[in-house]
Amino acid sequence: MxxxxxxxxxxxxxxxxxxxxxxxxxxxxxxxxxxxxxxxTAENVYEEVCRRAGDIVKVTKDLSLEYGIPIVNKRVSVTPVSIICAPFAEKSYLIGKALDRAAKNLGIDFLGGYSALVHKGMAEYEKKFISTIPQTLAETERLCSSVNVGSSKTGINMDAVRVMGETIKKTAELTSANGGYGCAKLVVFCNAVEDNPFMAGAFHGIGESGTVINVGVSGPGVVQHAIESMPSANLTELAETIKRTAFKITRAGQLIAAEAAKRLGAEFGIVDLSLAPTPARGDSVAQILEEMGLETVGTHGTTACLAMLNDAVKKGGVMASSKVGGLSGAFIPVSEDAGMIDAAEKGVLCIDKLEAMTSVCSVGIDMVAVPGDTSADTISAIIADEAAIGMINNKTTAVRIIPAPGKKVGDSVNFGGLLGRAPIMPVHNQSASKFISRGGLIPAPIHSNKN
Amino acid sequence: MRAVVTVVGKDRTGIIAKVSAFLAEKKVNILDISQTILQDYFAMIMLVDLSSCSVKLSDLADDCAELGREIGMSIHVQHEEIFNAMHSV
Incomplete structure (x- = not known):
């Protein structure tokens, strides 16, 4: 009993x-x-996705009722579309639209994989594919896109970094009626992973098997509550409590992942050991850091608190799951976290501090809105900085940034739902254009030569 | 298949009678019951066997939640594995 x-x-x-x-x-x-x-190809893609994932909504609903635990999102990730469209890259949008129709038919909120992997070089067909991203995101609703521009093994493809700055600007312009919403569905990665279950950066890597189930767990509120109950504990004790809490959260994820895979006729892929916030109060990573003893997230000490939190979550979670993967770590998307929004509006949390935080957690400058007149080169430079952190530290980093058309610092842009509300954060006004225009490859770091 | 039924709320007479009669109607076999009062709150946990149950676990969970609303208690029915997973190594 x-x-x-x-x-x-x-x-x-x-x-x-x-x-x-x-x-x-x-x-x-x-x-x-x-x-x-x-x-x-578009016809085949539509049929394949509808066939394989046909029961995903029903099965997750049953699991949620049987185990009494909410399953918030049902999603699909697919092989990077640039690969399957290589012979007719300029028509990639047809596959994008077919995927969007499949997502609507299945009743899922997002489908990821309108993606390209160009971390070492961009072939002609990949350039053509990337050029279709803004228009395709503007004309679809649930499709998500990502581009990998660097890795610890290859270095950073600065030509791709330049192109992605322009692509983000163009996506914002084409979706300006919705505050640049298209950019919330577009991620630029360094060291992208092939089994990430989280949007907007999920895609199904070519090293993966045919159909897999990956699960992302969440529970910032649970961790916050655990810390709240021990106000005078020292940090060693806090780390232990976070580990134990993460273990329990992850075990629930492992159970659901294994059962969902069985019922959907797929392989169990991985559990992503994550702390993913939502805009709801009490479901915030920022509030955990504040509970640890910071007046406002973004102040001095934030990086240290986050480093400890992130590490403890992984240590607790790794024993709870037979297969761990994805992005695994605490997420810090600004617009999706009530505490981050407050701190950004107070001016305490700035992009420079976020960048430092991303060197110790998952995943990057995420859901950050910047003034609409931010130049493509500045956005590319922000991407380059993040990619450099990822490349040197052998970790995944990403940029999901929204240059909100017509908005300036002090405004905010509301995307609704899980994507939340993003206060416009200031960027530095000094140019990085010459650096970005140089192009070429930032060579892989010396420690990538491990053979 | 076994499940855990949890009944939590303000203590009053007849809670166990109501819940167990409802479960008997659905052919749910009660294997074990523990009941405590935590700061005036009634908390009962039952381990039940669903092998002869006339409805699916997901439907039983829905029906019990509805019964809970009728009698002013919070009632959950969950597959036992969620507790095994979270609380044992």
């Missing part, structure tokens, strides 16, 4: 502290869909 306090603890975590399974994401290989024309 179960211990009463254990049972009540689980129920409390779910009912009061926002414990949930953040996403069950099915990764689907599109390689079998490749055909002689873009039109036929």
């Amino acid at each position: 179960f211990n009463t306090s254990d049972v009540l603890e689980t129920i409390n975590m779910i009912e009061r502290e926002h414990l949930d399974i953040r996403t069950v994401t099915m990764g689907i290989s599109l390689l079998p869909c490749m055909a002689g024309t873009a039109e036929k």
